[in-house]
Amino acid sequence: MASRRIHTDLMSLMLTHLPVDLTLVDENDRLAYYSQGKERIFPRSPGIIGREVQRCDPPKGVDVVNKILNEFKAAKKDMAEFWIQVDGKLVHIRYLALRSPDGSYKGCLEVSQDITEIRQLVGERRLMDWEH
Numbered sequence: 031m032a033s034r035r036i037h038t039d040l041m042s043l044m045l046t047h048l049p050v051d052l053t054l055v056d057e058n059d060r061l062a063y064y065s066q067g068k069e070r071i072f073p074r075s076p077g078i079i080g081r082e083v084q085r086c087d088p089p090k091g092v093d094v095v096n097k098i099l100n101e102f103k104a105a106k107k108d109m110a111e112f113w114i115q116v117d118g119k120l121v122h123i124r125y126l127a128l129r130s131p132d133g134s135y136k137g138c139l140e141v142s143q144d145i146t147e148i149r150q151l152v153g154e155r156r157l158m159d160w161e162h
Contacts, residue, residue: 053140055083059099062137071121071142083138102127103135119144 045065051072054063059082064074084092101107110125122145128137
């Protein structure tokens with residue numbers, strides 16, 4: 031019988047091939063992980079692991095980051111989203127509260143995605159329309 035555990039290498043490949051940037055913050059507001067995709071929107075370096083998230087954002091945004099995290103910790107909100115222009119791209123950013131099955135706060139996931147091309151889609155393209 032095959033193991034139900036996902037192999038670490040496969041999990042790493044999955045995370046680096048997602049068309050989004052992921053940044054994981056633990057319940058103590060410290061950076062725990064970031065994905066290293068080919069076209070990362072916001073550059074990260076290994077030195078930020080373990081750093082307080084407030085020291086990773088521009089100083090003018092720290093108050094807002096703190097408000098979001100406080101709302102997550104108080105279970106008042108589960109998501110905050112923004113969209114900004116970065117180098118001619120429209121970037122969608124979502125902060126998602128991570129909660130254990132009992133509802134306790136365990137951290138925050140930041141998901142950033144270049145939605146420039148997605149925003150321009152019209153109509154539909156169905157699976158059967160895929161060209162190889």
